[in-house]
Amino acid sequence: MKLFKFKFAHIIGVCCILGLLIFQGCQKEPSSRVDFYPSLSPDKLDTQAGSWLPILLSSPDEVECEIPLLTVSPDYKLELVEIKSWQAKLTDNDRELIKYWSAGTVLRWNEIMRELVAKYNLPPYQNADGTYPVPNANNPLAYPFFPFANPPYASRAYAYLSAAQYDAAISAYFYKSKFKRSRPSVSDPDIKELIPVPRDFAYPSEEAVISGASAAILKLMFPGEQDFIEQKLQECKNVRIMCGGNTRSEVNAGELLGEKVAQKFINRARQDGASKSVGNPSDWQMLEDRAVNRGETPWKSMETPARPPMLPLFGRVKGFLLDSSEVVQGRPAAPPSVHSQAFKKELDEVLYYSKNATRERTRIVHFWGDGVGTYTPPGHWNAIACDDFVNLNFSEVRWARNLALLNMAMFDAAICCWDVKNFYYTPRPSQLNPEIKTLTGLPNFPSFTSGHSTFSGAAATILSYLHPPKQGNYVSMANEASLSRLYGAIHYRMDTEVGMTMGVNIGQKAVNRGKNDGADK
Amino acid sequence: MKWKGLIYSALFLPISLLSQTESDGLFMAKNNFCGGFVAGFSQWNHYWEGNFYRSNENIGTVSSNSIMLMGNYGINGKTNLIFTLPYIQNQASAGTLIGQQGLQDLNVFLKRELYAINFKGWLTSFNGTLGLGLPTTNYVADYLPLSIGMKSQTASAKMMIDVQKKQFFITASAFGMLRRNIEIDRDAYYTTKMIYSNSVQMPSVTGYNIRTGWRKDPDHYIEVILDGMNTIGGFDIRRNDMPFPSNNMDAIKVGLNLKWGIPGINGLSAMAMAMQTVAGRNVGMTQSVAAGAVYQFEISSPKKTNKK
Known part of the structure; x- marks a missing residue:
């Protein structure tokens, strides 16, 4: 009888310890399905997209793009060296970023905006006198934070982001076909492509064009998040170089082009009546x-x-x-x-x-x-x-x-x-x-x-x-x-x-x- | 018999149930069973949004009614098996949000005396408790503050020391609880970042419970309680946001608890309890009362023993 009791206590003890261990394993930060998106690998290159109908641009070359260096120039060769030097010392964090952005630039900026909408979608708390304060775009970091990203505000923010991305992308594809700059790996076989790189032209980087436009719109819509947005922009630009898809000048020219396209949308947004919609x-x-x-x-x-x-x-x-x-x-x-x-x-x-x-x-x-x-x-x-x-x-x-x-x-x-x-x-x-x-x-x-x-x-x-x-x-x-x-x-x-x-x-x-x-x- | 009355401070933190039960240093005799009901009422009209203490006229007073079935079986004089199963009904006095009700979680505890000694008249025992919490119905967790619970499977461990000299006693315990991820009805949600999943990580909880007072025997005592709960991790409710199951919920409560054997009816006892939350974070400042009755009887052996 005594022996039985001894065993009984042991069995319970072992079960409990196992149970706790299993529990520990079940208490995990859930993984987001967006972390498992595959790398973007287009079926169709859409090289004719420069002729698609823009939204605000009067023509795909309405905004000028800086003329690229010749690939024989010493400055370009130096840019190729930059890619190789990044690739020689990639950290785990770099690889994470490459994987993240490889799913698609339009996609990731869309997700970034969704996150900011969720963060800012909170109705202001009332004043002591029972009135409600109105968020102020010129003082976004003071409570009530600007914006209150409610459904109408959010619908407009998503639309400006996507529309600006689209016009910026059309412009990018137009100039890519015009300048016909080959990919870095074509100029230098030592450059590895760490993600699928479309076999089209490299200048300007459409990812940088889209990112330049996206960051500009996001900064307008979420002015209290400038540093966060800027950090994402730099990450995306660096990824384009690290992954072997673009050189520094392709990225910089792209960012500038994207920003200038976005400026057209920003000017329009400032006059679309939204700021008066509070009444x-x-x-x-x-x-x-x-x-x-x-x-x-x-x-x-x-x-x-x-x-x-x-x-x-x-x-x-x-x-x-x-x-x-x-x-x-x-x-x-x-x-x-x-x-x-x-x-x-x-x-x-x-x-x-x-x-x-x-x-x-x-x-x-x-x-x-x-x-x-x-x-x-x-x-x-x-x-x-x-x-x-x-x-x-x-x-x-x-x-x-x-x-x-x-x-x-x-x-x-x-x-x-x-x-x-x-x-x-x-x-x-x-x-x-x-x-x-x-x-x-x-x-x-x-x-x-x-x-x-x-x-x-x-x-x-x-x-x-x-x-x-x-x-x-x-x-x-x-x-x-x-x-x-x-x-x-x-x-x-x-x-x-x-x-x-x-x-x-x-x-x-x-x-x-x-x-x-x-x-x- | 060893039931401390049990209070639901539900509303934001039904998990604190655990710290209110089986927190005493008493054991049932072998083959004895004690079962009963406790009815509880709790309410709050102020809460902490993070550390910001506020009211909310769009929910008014949030109140909770509950009835809990409980039982305790003496496997032997040093090992007890305890269970609790509450039915909870929550509602808000203002605003339009609909109330929630339902059978909540089955909690099962195994309590064991590990060591006992009589040190110069101070009867001292060390006890350990292991617990499991299992949601019994598919209730909605992601509807705070009116959800009836967090719907998380839990595993907990508690260590306790109980000291008694004559009729004075003090019991102190500390617990840790692991909570399994829960699944909510949405497939994306924001905490401090966007998470694209229906799975929510539930931070662990620790706590302590100190109770002291006068104890004539296991069926007659009166005690004051200090109870603390601390969620390890989790995030604060943002200004004017809704609460979320994985918020960082902390609370300190004080209370009074009484158990009294009914004269003339062997085995029947009445219990009453009152608790007040005095400090907190992401929880309501709850007042709660509970009252109940339990009946103890022997299942087989005619031999009856009481510890101490």
Whole structure:
């Protein structure tokens, strides 16, 4: 009996120690799937991309590119030596950076922006007197930090980034074909290519052009992150040299070209009306009065203290695909009056979903929530697109073109949706029936139509065009994202349905542009 | 019988349950079983966002009701097997966020007396406890502060010293807990950087618990408690952000606990407890009360023994 007890204690002891060891192994920092993206290795080089239709540039050579050194010049030879000296003493950190950037320059800058959006997507904390401070672009590091990267702000930031990348890439491809500078490894066989380097021309480095443009846009949109952005830019430039893909002058000329292209977008962004989209108290009162004059119950902030609506004048911002008259003409018909039977039916359905949440619907609500502290719905669709694009072997310029179409569509979706929201100023379900509890945070702006649905309709439409084999997936994802807002009890079904239709129409504008930009010839 | 009443300070840190249970120096006799329920209520209307102490009118007062089933079986007089299983219901008094409820985690502890000595009338024992926590339902962890728990599988170890002279006693313990990664409903999230995964690394937790007071016997005692919990790693809630399961949650609580055998009914005892969070980080400043009853009986042997 005594022997048995002795053994029993030992067995338990051994089991416990093993258990703890196994546990230790299970407590790991999860790896991000973006860390496993393959190196970019384009199927098609798209060497004719210099003739694709730019967005703001009047022609691909509107911005001048410095004329390259001759490859026989001593300065060029010295640049080749620089590559070899980097390659002779690569550190593990260098190799990590090479692997990171090899997945694609357009892609990685898109991810960097998503991260900054998530970091800055926090509504300001109230002042002591119950008002709210407004972030100030000229003082971004003082609280409240600039920007509050909410969904409309983010949609615009993604669009400017992608559009500038695209025009910069077109310009790069134009000059590459013009200067016909061969790759460093062609001039010097001792130079190793540590990642797949397309067998086209090297001057200017399209990666540096895209990075120069990206960094300039990011610094505009996230002015408090200058040092972080600059560090990423230097990393990318060094990687181009270390990996044997480009020489110093190819990278420097590229960065400069990219910056100059981006300046066109920056000038446009400064005048697109976004800075006025916060509005002022008399604007907010006007929106409310307009609903009251129509005999409707106006939207009211459900936050305490009441927070002004999120960027209520964002509908007046100048987009890329639609002009302001198209925004107004594209407004859907008014939703049923809040006093009507039809509206009551809508409200009752929201109450049903609030009272009858299932675990699966809750999962859907949270998967698509994309609320405070996230990269927002446009960021989510960028993540979806990039997860697919990494397997499609696009060239950098095609990456840029595809994401530009996606993000211009979602920016215009935000403009149209915010126009409708603030034109009709429809109350959220919980405002009209306090019994309606929500499964996710209640957004602080009017209900009709759903931003998620408009973004998702636009995104699924353009992505289906860009990658037809997944059309069915994109459409069902968009429908799920849209319905998640009804399941979450923060939107009426009509918000999701009308929003989806609007989004699909805007997405179609991007498809039409895509069909005519020269990339699909 | 050795149940300290149990309080849920749920709300932000249901893990602190552990530090409230099996933290005493008492053991069940062999083949004795003690089972019962504890009902708890806790609430807070201020919390620490990182180190910033604030209220939030968009959640108002967050409150939690719970009922916990618990049991303790004496494998022998020096080894006890303990389990707890709470049902929790959380809600916010303001704002629109819907409350959550459900069966939370099954916690199982094996408590063992390692060494005991009578040193000049001071009865001293050293005990060790190993614990496992297993979520029993597919509840939502990523919905703080209204989630009913973190949904993490946990493994913990605790060392304890218990000293008694006449009717005065003091018990001190320290624990460490490993928590397995959890899976959330999103496939990307931001902590201090973007992570593209649905898996969340849960930082480890350490803590201590000191309780002292008057103990007539295992069924009659009253004690004051000082309880500390410290998450090793994790990150702070940013200004006006939502909390997240892998936040750096720390708390110090004080409380009072009482157990009293009901006269006339052999084996039945009542328990009551009150706790107050006095300092914290990324947690609510919780007040909690709990009350319960446990019944102890022998499963086979008619022989009954009590330690001490």
